Each structure stands twice: as C-alpha cells, then as structure tokens.
Amino acid sequence: MVSRLRFVFLVWCYLASAVVAQEAAVAAPALPYVFDADVMVETRDGTKLAAHVYRPQADGKYPTILMRTPYGRPGADWGEARRFVEAGFVMVTQDCRGRGKSEGTWDPFRYDAEDGFDTQQWIGRQDWSNGEIGTAGGSYVGWTQWASAPLASPHLKTMVPIVPFADPYDEISYPGGAFQLALAFGWGSSVGGIQTSPQQLTEAYRHLPLQNWDSQFGKNVFYLDEWVEHPTHDAYWSQRGIQHRYADVKIPVLNIGGWYDIFSKTTIDLVDRVRAESTDRMARRNQFVIMGPWAHGVGAQRVGQIDFGADSS
Numbered sequence: 517m518v519s520r521l522r523f524v525f526l527v528w529c530y531l532a533s534a535v536v537a538q539e540a541a542v543a544a545p546a547l548p549y550v551f552d553a554d555v556m557v558e559t560r561d562g563t564k565l566a567a568h569v570y571r572p573q574a575d576g577k578y579p580t581i582l583m584r585t586p587y588g589r590p591g592a593d594w595g596e597a598r599r600f601v602e603a604g605f606v607m608v609t610q611d612c613r614g615r616g617k618s619e620g621t622w623d624p625f626r627y628d629a630e631d632g633f634d635t636q637q638w639i640g641r642q643d644w645s646n647g648e649i650g651t652a653g654g655s656y657v658g659w660t661q662w663a664s665a666p667l668a669s670p671h672l673k674t675m676v677p678i679v680p681f682a683d684p685y686d687e688i689s690y691p692g693g694a695f696q697l698a699l700a701f702g703w704g705s706s707v708g709g710i711q712t713s714p715q716q717l718t719e720a721y722r723h724l725p726l727q728n729w730d731s732q733f734g735k736n737v738f739y740l741d742e743w744v745e746h747p748t749h750d751a752y753w754s755q756r757g758i759q760h761r762y763a764d765v766k767i768p769v770l771n772i773g774g775w776y777d778i779f780s781k782t783t784i785d786l787v788d789r790v791r792a793e794s795t796d797r798m799a800r801r802n803q804f805v806i807m808g809p810w811a812h813g814v815g816a817q818r819v820g821q822i823d824f825g826a827d828s829s
Contacts, residue, residue: 549601551592559634566617567610570597577646583653584660586612625756632664640671654678666761678772685753708737762793768802774810
C-alpha cells in the first residue's frame, strides 16, 4: 500500500505541476530518450490504435503515463515527454479509435472504455513497464480516463483528469434535458471534419430539421444524427457514459478544474460520486480536486476581463 500511494503521489506532483508549466518543446540534435513512433496496439476486436512511446534510454522497468486523445499526438521532441522521462516515467500518447493513424471508425464516446482498458493491459505486458500506470490529460482526454476507470485494469493506479466530463448525455448533448445545440453540434462537427467560420456556424444553427443538419456542409457525420435521435438517457447514452459505474472505480484520482469551465460542476461531482459509491475503501478516501479561476483549461491568469493575479497561474 505504501509503495502504491508513493507512486500515486509522484504522478500527481509531476502532472499537477506540468499542467500549469506548459513547457515548450526544446530543440536538440539528439533526443535524450528512446522514441518509438506509431506503435500499433491491438484491441479486443482486432482494431489497431496508433501510439507514440517515449521511454528512458537505460534498460529497466518504469511506471507509465498514458494519454489517449482525439486531437493528435505530439511529435518526437515534446517538452512534456522530456520532463517525465527525466523523472523516470515512460510516456504513451495514443490516437483514439478512428483518429490520427488509428484504425476504426471515429464514434465519440463509444469505444473509449474498452480501448483504454485494452491499452492499459498492453502497457502492462511490455518489457519496459513495471506494471504501474497513471493517466493524464484534459477535456476529452479527461473523459478517456474516466471512461476506462470502472473496468479496473490491475495496472491502472491513479488518474489526473483535467476539466473532465463523464456523462456525454448530461454534460454535452442534453444538459437538463434540452439539446445543447452549440456544444453538441459545434464540437461534434469540428471533430467530424466540418470546417467553417464561427459566423457560418452560428447561421447554420438555424437549419432545420436537425436530423440532417450536417448536409448543408456536404458532410455525413453520422453521430450527429444519432445524438438527435436519442433525446432521452436511453441505452445508447448509457453505453457512452459511466453514470452507473462509480462503484467500480477503485483508484485514487486527482481532478483539476476551473470555476468558469463548462464542466466545473462535473469536476466536483466526480469526486463526490466516487467517495459515496465506490466499493473500494482506499478509493473512497482518496478522491481529490483542485479548482481555480480558470475556464476550459488551467493555469491562466485572466478570464475575460478579470485578472486574478500571478498566483492563479
């Protein structure tokens, strides 16, 4: 237990400091670590997901930081990879299914639980892994952490989700039961290949019916239609959220959020739900949150016209 909590503490310290440091990549003639590019990780259904692996040059077994993202992976000379490898970690960044160089169909929220678990199991089998994994990242990358947490990989020891969400129905598409057009279609269209200006997008929101909203752009983003076709919290959404699975979360978690973030309530609710519902005593006693005067991100000094001072960053 002591060694496990020590690992958790180290992960939290490095990740919490990293999200506010935002260290830039440093150019160098040679990388101070081993960079394995586009390693393909096979999932349970045979789909292969592309990952970059940054690891120390010395042979050995190391703890791993995993980040699964739909927004593209950093390159070889990444400042944060340098930071964590120097601290004795392996870093793995992976494209979500259907994104970047990963195989499969991009269907937001649908496969992140199983794909995350399968990736964690894969990491645990690698020669460079000591079997301990921490996860990190913000927004959708925060979601990918929470999505797989209830599956309880024995290798997953802690998470640091930043401005996360955990129930796409309540927190993205239908907060309060009404369709949130700007967030659901605004974000959903941008990651679905629809490129348009904010002005054009605002005008596009007037288009009816919503079932074929994407047709005005000459696109077929199938999941946008599915979101409209499922206005209640039915089986479709239950498959894409963890709202009934907090009992299965069995690890310490440090959530980081902003008071001005769209997911500020969610960030706090996640702590309360695991504290109340987890079947694991250690997990119930080790749910934590850092909240600051930030929007959808952390470490900023200003929000709108308000300057919160240097200490807020």
